[in-house]
Amino acid sequence: MSVSPDQDIFSELELAYKPDNIYFQIITALLQAAELLNLPRQLKLILAQPKNELMVHFPVRMDDGTTRLFKGYRIQHNNVLGPYKGGIRYHQDIGLDHVKALAAIMTAKNALVRLPFGGAKGAVKVDPRRMSSDELMRLTRRFTSAMGNNIGPDYDIPAPDVGTNAQIMAWVADTFMNLHEPNRRIEGLRVVTGKPIEFGGSHGRDKATGQGLVYVLEEMLPEMGFDISRVTFSLVGYGNVGSWTGRLLTQRGAKMKAVMDHTGAVRDDRGLDAAMLHAHVMKTGGVAGFSGGEKMDTQSFYSTPVDLFIPAALEQMITPENAAWLQCKVVVEAANAPTTPLAEDYLLKKGIAVLPAILCNAGGVTVSYFEWKQNRQAEQWDADFVDQQLQKQMVAAAHRVKAMARKFTCDMRTASYCAALEYIGQVYSLRGIFP
Ligand code: NAD
Secondary structure (H helix, E strand, O other), rough: OOOOOOOHHHOOOOOOOOOOOOOHHHHHHHHHHHHHOOOOOHHHHHHHOOEEEEEEEEEEEEOOOEEEEEEEEEEEOOOOOOOOOOOOOEEOOOHHHHHHHHHHHHHHHHOOOOOOOOEEEEEEOOOOHOOHHHHHHHHHHHHHHHHHHHEEOOOEOOOEOOOOOHHHHHHHHHHHHOOHHHHHHHHHHHHHOOHHHHOOOOOOOOOOHHHHHHHHHHHHHHHHHHOOOOEEEEEEEEHHHHHHHHHHHHHHHOEEEEEEEEOEEEEOOOOOOOHHHHHHHHHHHHOOOOOEEEEEOOOHHHHOOOOOEEEEOOOOOOOOHOOOOOOOOOOEOOOOOOOOOHHHHHHOOOEEEEHHHHOOOOOHHHHHHHHHHHHOOOOOHHHHHHHHHHHHHHHHHHHHHHHHHHHHHHOHHHHHHHHHHHHHHHHHHOOOOOO
16 A cells, blocks of 8 residues: 555545544555456545544533533445444543544455445544543533434444443433434434443443454454464553453463553553553553553553554554664554555565454444344344354455455455445445435
8 A cells, every 4th residue: 555645536526635643544554455356437536535524512501610612423335335434532632633534444354245335424522531520521411412413323433442331332322312302212323322231231342342343353363373372462541442352362371471451551562461561551551550551651662572452542553763763563453543655655565464444343233233233123132143153254354355355466455445445335236326
């Protein structure tokens, strides 16, 4: 994948290309795949901009009696395959282009796994760690009411992402249900996925992203010369995705040598205990101070020799600077867009493979789809059945990516976007452009 932009499409849309902007980075990668597939120009134009961009400002009463005004977003990138679907993030460093980029990634991810969903993403610019539980509840309810009928069980279905969790999803569902007529209230339950099991959630949703990543690795690693039960790895981020990835990979026998999060980094060359580290993070809020490992600085963390380097925190964390420190054989993207295009270029030239996010972390939205389906059918699947179905979907997606990589002799990111866009292209050509 090259890093040069499709200036022709951007200038027609009057968009001033900025190489460091994550939205342009993601759209450039999508457009390059579209070019390789020879997709029609109108499809490139459609995919280069989201269908709808909602921005809301809403007041929330704080515990001390003051009122603060918050900014929220819901970006609906594309719905040719079905209702919009994508998480809601609570984070202080979020802006419009960032949410647009994440929504476009969701369109590609859902298409790659062949889920009947389009792509969307939402966010509130807030640091949830500085809010009490009551403040978070009022913020969530007010944001849900501000989004109004722009979300809905067959129209746009949010889910958890960074800074949000099952409790927050329960507040979204309860608010939506209360805002609708009593005879349609139960439909409102499936306006959101990632809910607690007692309130319409699915078994296996909590671990789904990590579990899906393990299924992808089981499929991809043997051909790359690795045995999953013997690999070593390091992880950035030990939240939902990172900690489940750590726990599930070590259960398969892999060795977790180092972990870094926003509080610091810890190491143990003999292998960190993933479950104990998770318990420590639950208690203290971060990996710093973990007694089962040794503290380390950022550069030493990135330079730790491992087979797999797994970013599971935020976007754009692997830059050309720290990519030069990496001593790994494969970068496994558990987070969305963690590798900048320049860093990826550098890694590929150095012979380090990059397994892209839309394949590796698609397990989360896949089990979200199962949850939505269970809600529609008023059923609850057992945990083993969820795992079996998830494995089937992830293995099929991995096969699609491998087939595209062979067809175009290209890197895995290009191959995964091609596998997604080929399907979207087929549906557009069947449906045509209305009217
Ligand atoms: P989370 O909020 O549970 O965890 C985020 C982690 O990132 C935390 O461990 C935090 O300490 C770490 N982090 C934040 N800033 C950091 C920094 N500057 N340096 C190092 N670490 C830092 O979020 P999550 O749900 O685990 O999501 C992680 C990534 O995975 C995001 O890119 C998200 O979009 C993606 N993702 C999540 C899901 C899901 O189901 N939760 C599904 C698909 C993709």
